[in-house]
Amino acid sequence: MGAGVIGSSWTALFLAHGLRVSVWDPRADVERMVCDSVRQAAPALKALGLPTANLARKLRFEHELEGAVEGADVVQESATEDLALKQELFARIGQTAGPGSLLLSSSSSFPATDISKGMSAPSRMLIGHPYNPPHLLPLVEVVPGERTDPPAVADAVAFYKALGKVPLVLRKDVPGFVINRLQAAFFRECVHLVREGVVTVEELDSIVTNAMGIRWAAAGPFLSFHAGGGPGGLRHFLEHIGPAFERLWKVLGEPKFDPRTVGLLSAQAEQAFGKMSYDELQKTRDRKQLAIMNALRRC
Amino acid sequence: MGAGVIGSSWTALFLAHGLRVSVWDPRADVERMVCDSVRQAAPALKALGLPTANLARKLRFEHELEGAVEGADVVQESATEDLALKQELFARIGQTAGPGSLLLSSSSSFPATDISKGMSAPSRMLIGHPYNPPHLLPLVEVVPGERTDPPAVADAVAFYKALGKVPLVLRKDVPGFVINRLQAAFFRECVHLVREGVVTVEELDSIVTNAMGIRWAAAGPFLSFHAGGGPGGLRHFLEHIGPAFERLWKVLGEPKFDPRTVGLLSAQAEQAFGKMSYDELQKTRDRKQLAIMNALRRC
Numbered sequence: 001m002g003a004g005v006i007g008s009s010w011t012a013l014f015l016a017h018g019l020r021v022s023v024w025d026p027r028a029d030v031e032r033m034v035c036d037s038v039r040q041a042a043p044a045l046k047a048l049g050l051p052t053a054n055l056a057r058k059l060r061f062e063h064e065l066e067g068a069v070e071g072a073d074v075v076q077e078s079a080t081e082d083l084a085l086k087q088e089l090f091a092r093i094g095q096t097a098g099p100g101s102l103l104l105s106s107s108s109s110f111p112a113t114d115i116s117k118g119m120s121a122p123s124r125m126l127i128g129h130p131y132n133p134p135h136l137l138p139l140v141e142v143v144p145g146e147r148t149d150p151p152a153v154a155d156a157v158a159f160y161k162a163l164g165k166v167p168l169v170l171r172k173d174v175p176g177f178v179i180n181r182l183q184a185a186f187f188r189e190c191v192h193l194v195r196e197g198v199v200t201v202e203e204l205d206s207i208v209t210n211a212m213g214i215r216w217a218a219a220g221p222f223l224s225f226h227a228g229g230g231p232g233g234l235r236h237f238l239e240h241i242g243p244a245f246e247r248l249w250k251v252l253g254e255p256k257f258d259p260r261t262v263g264l265l266s267a268q269a270e271q272a273f274g275k276m277s278y279d280e281l282q283k284t285r286d287r288k289q290l291a292i293m294n295a296l297r298r299c
Numbered sequence: 300m301g302a303g304v305i306g307s308s309w310t311a312l313f314l315a316h317g318l319r320v321s322v323w324d325p326r327a328d329v330e331r332m333v334c335d336s337v338r339q340a341a342p343a344l345k346a347l348g349l350p351t352a353n354l355a356r357k358l359r360f361e362h363e364l365e366g367a368v369e370g371a372d373v374v375q376e377s378a379t380e381d382l383a384l385k386q387e388l389f390a391r392i393g394q395t396a397g398p399g400s401l402l403l404s405s406s407s408s409f410p411a412t413d414i415s416k417g418m419s420a421p422s423r424m425l426i427g428h429p430y431n432p433p434h435l436l437p438l439v440e441v442v443p444g445e446r447t448d449p450p451a452v453a454d455a456v457a458f459y460k461a462l463g464k465v466p467l468v469l470r471k472d473v474p475g476f477v478i479n480r481l482q483a484a485f486f487r488e489c490v491h492l493v494r495e496g497v498v499t500v501e502e503l504d505s506i507v508t509n510a511m512g513i514r515w516a517a518a519g520p521f522l523s524f525h526a527g528g529g530p531g532g533l534r535h536f537l538e539h540i541g542p543a544f545e546r547l548w549k550v551l552g553e554p555k556f557d558p559r560t561v562g563l564l565s566a567q568a569e570q571a572f573g574k575m576s577y578d579e580l581q582k583t584r585d586r587k588q589l590a591i592m593n594a595l596r597r598c
Binding site (some may be wrong): 005016025044074081109130131132137138141149155166168170171172174175176178179180181182183184185186187188189190193194196198199202204205206207208209210211212213214215216217218220221222223224225226228230231233234235238239242243244245246248249251252253254256257262264267268270272273274278281282284285287288289291292293294295296298299 | 304311339354380391403406408430436437438440453465467468469470471473474475478479480481482483484485486487489493495496497498499500502503504505506507508509510511512513514515516517518519520521522523525526527528530532533534537542543544545546547548549551553555556561564566567568569571572573577580581584586587588590591592593594595597598
């Protein structure tokens with residue numbers, strides 16, 4: 001259901017776990033696009049320890065949405081981030097899906113309550129928002145809507161766990177869920193520091209990969225600061241360093257993506273990363289991410 | 300010069316690189332504390348490929364600051380984060396150090412211009428702010444003050460590079476430098492989301508380690524979004540996703556470290572991480588960080 005970057009990556013993961021996958025996407029070149037993506041994902045899936053021979057054996061393409069939904073145990077919608085489109089898709093999905101089907105949306109921003117508005121039976125519809133690329137990175141934000149039944153949440157968690165993912169159920173529905181809010185907060189200051197000329201785009205990235213990136217792949221911010229607080233833990237840390245954080249909070253930047261800022265960031269990014277093709281960038285990123293994941297698994 | 304957590308970790312790194320180190324710290328148990336830290340750092344240094352036999356052979360303790368500074372090629376001050384104290388120390392360091400000595404402060408927040416206020420010859424004094432633990436994590440923020448001479452900056456970069464570090468010279472001096480501003484921006488939203496009951500401390504950490512931690516250890520935020528923008532790169536990404544970021548920027552939280560917040564975060568941290576001793580927490584963190592760094596080196 002929607003076979004762009006996210007949908008194709010989900011498809012590759014589902015296939016590597018032996019699931020039968022029916023893809024529907026109205027775009028003309030969907031078959032070529034998905035098959036290319038599945039092929040590109042195969043080495044990463046293999047490195048994760050999954051079988052990758054004949055991945056496309058259980059892959060089918062449907063010409064109509066209804067054909068893909070009929071008889072499916074799970075629907076993972078991954079269409080463009082457009083609320084009206086997703087509402088229309090789920091109204092149609094709801095009419096065709098069996099009563100036991102789990103209806104998941106990869107939406108990164110719209111609440112299940114809004115997406116399911118046109119559904120007469122939305123009790124098994126909820127958000128399963130992956131972190132890109134879904135076939136590789138573990139986290140999936142699971143966010144029920146107001147009309148989602150608790151068993152559907154448990155089923156979604158079980159489904160993603162069976163795929164080797166780390167599903168995390170949010171206790172409240174907030175705009176941007178957790179991941180995009182954290183990224184937005186972090187990226188805002190990144191943009192500010194480059195715009196102010198403190199560092200370049202490339203220098204900022206180097207700071208992140210050589211400092212907090214390594215730390216936050218090993219331990220989250222709370223555990224890191226808990227350990228940083230010595231035997232007194234997070235309480236000691238906050239009592240000591242809290243005021244310094246509060247002082248910095250007052251002076252953090254509040255940039256906008258005006259043309260000057262977008263131009264500056266884009267020009268620096270093109271200068272720094274432009275030598276590598278899109279394909280190389282993806283491959284390098286995935287190779288490194290895999291190496292980290294596998295190193296941590298052995299730890 | 301100051302042998303707390305940071306000073307001891309620097310000491311271990313310097314010794315592993317064969318440098319002669321003279322430590323001065325007025326606390327009574329300095330010798331035991333530093334020797335313990337050096338011993339604890341040894342396995343990590345070894346895993347980084349450094350020699351660790353007889354690490355303490357070139358280690359000396361001095362009873363007076365002047366004894367440690369006299370004849371030193373490099374001074375790495377790592378005292379408590381207290382401006383008046385650092386000013387007093389550098390006034391004394393400046394009187395004793397030879398004209399060619401490089402005078403570095405591990406300060407995480409005070410500008411070199413302020414710290415060197417009482418020095419008559421501050422041209423070789425600047426900030427070398429490491430990311431904790433300095434013997435392990437690569438990044439060092441190098442920040443000259445208004446009166447620092449450019450050759451001293453080049454010497455600091457060369458010094459840290461020779462130690463296997465990744466020194467990064469900031470182009471402007473801003474409060475919190477880069478690392479602490481980025482951490483403050485990120486942590487503010489972490490605190491907000493826990494305070495609002497969207498996730499617990501432990502769940503937030505799990506989101507970070509299973510999503511952006513892995514990504515940001517592999518590629519910084521700009522390269523990640525440049526790759527996420529497809530063949531159109533960062534420009535395409537910002538033109539498409541920029542407005543969604545701007546909407547989230549408007550709704551990010553603005554918590555304070557009031558007693559209720561500190562209490563809530565600390566209680567959750569103690570429940571989640573309290574089973575592990577401080578020593579175990581550090582060892583686990585460092586083992587994972589090392590595994591990541593070594594995996595990326597082979598990549």
